[in-house]
Amino acid sequence: MGTVTMSNPNVLDHLNNPSPRTLGRSPLEWLERLQKPTVVHVAGCDRSRTRAMATLLHGNEPSGLFALHRWLQEQHTPEVNMLFLLGGVYPAKIPPAFSFRQLPEGLDLNRCFKEPFQSEEGAIAEAMLAELHKAQPECLLDVHNTSGTGPAFAVTITNDAEHQALTSLYTDRLITTDLRLGALMEYSEQEVPTVTIECGGAQDDQAHHLAYEGLVRYTSRADVLSLEKAEWDVAVLRNPIRVELAPEATIEYRLEPSGQADLTFPPDIEHRNFGIVSPDEPLGWVGKKGLSILTAISHNRTGNLEQVLRVRGGQIYPAQAIKAFMITTNPVIAKSDCLFYAVKATGEPIF
Incomplete structure (x- = not known):
């Protein structure tokens, strides 16, 4: 024993x-x-x-x-x-x-x-x-x-x-x-x-x-x-960037935005993990605050969100082809940790 x-x-x-x-x-x-x-x-x-x-x-x-x-x-x-x-x-x-x-x-x-x-x-x-x-x-x-x-x-x-x-x-x-x-x-x-x-x-x-x-x-x-x-x-x-949600921001997982949240992702967003998302594929929706609720953080603590995401017609799109991972549908983790990580489609750092 x-x-x-x-x-x-x-x-x-x-x-x-x-x-x-x-x-x-x-x-x-x-x-x-x-x-x-x-x-x-x-x-x-x-x-x-x-x-x-x-x-x-x-x-x-x-x-x-x-x-x-x-x-x-x-x-x-x-x-x-x-x-x-x-x-x-x-x-x-x-x-x-x-x-x-x-x-x-x-x-x-x-x-x-x-x-x-x-x-x-x-x-x-x-x-x-x-x-x-x-x-x-x-x-x-x-x-x-x-x-x-x-x-x-x-x-x-x-x-x-x-x-x-x-x-x-x-x-x-x-x-x-x-x-x-x-x-x-x-x-x-x-x-x-x-x-x-x-x-x-x-x-x-x-x-x-x-x-x-x-x-x-x-x-x-x-x-x-x-x-x-x-x-x-x-x-x-190599060196993915972290996309983080502002602590006071709200997030929902819905097929259509309710208009109540700062950020809305579809419920099946996890299926994007390790897939390549092109600039013409929407990831979700933002509210009135736009992308101001998001921050991109690189390994050297710099960040330029415009190189990662852009908004068109209230929808979020990649600014370039990206490979995203650690996407979660758990709103607690999305807020307390991060929304997702991303690299270029080639696997190289975005910045």
Whole structure:
């Protein structure tokens, strides 16, 4: 039977080589048993090396937890030691489970991996970084679900062979960005190859399956950092811009604008994810305030929205052919995080 220890009783719990009966029969039962953000240690065949994986940093993104629960239940012995970090246990446990990205009055944990670590989420992030520093992993994955439905992709701040090899365990799409938001993937700056994996929608069985299959590949291979052993050729999209909605602006998802909202997107806008949108294809509608409710932010914090979007007859069109992703139909996320990211149709930065 696995043992439970606590290095810092105020922040993280620890599980060492947990047995199936300590995990509950389902991921939901396991979540109910978790009392705090939790670190899971699993000993590998090669005890000299460690790989790390974080997941559930957002409480409404369960694919990584589902995959980990299944993998632990099946009692795999990994090739190297594994360190698993479950960050967003508190929001995930709020009924109905896996509904809240973060605590109602809390911060986005995946924006807190930077000083000053003052909030409750900052304390969790700091404790997770301390675990990584102690373990010295050879690489780190952060497994998420996308905010809306859509194909899987990966995000890094570094584009090299090691990051592409890690990406290829899960997907053939890699987005690289120089934008810094305080996300865990910025751990790459510690010279530890770090990749965020976006598995697809939180309600999508295919996303849960991908999270599991990728985890099996990540834990069972002697070498996950060599591009020669990559699953797929990886297409790289560079430095997307973030299109953000003003905090006071309103958004609706409707087939026709009601006239009450500053911005209206069609309910199936998610189908645009990773597709190319030409300048003659409308994305949605703006109200009386026009595009003033939107901001485009690039990796160097400059922005020129006119290079991204334009308005004709009250409808929004791309100013040039773009490839958009992370489009969501969740108005809370659209306002608190961003509306979408975009690059040129070629995958190059817009500016």
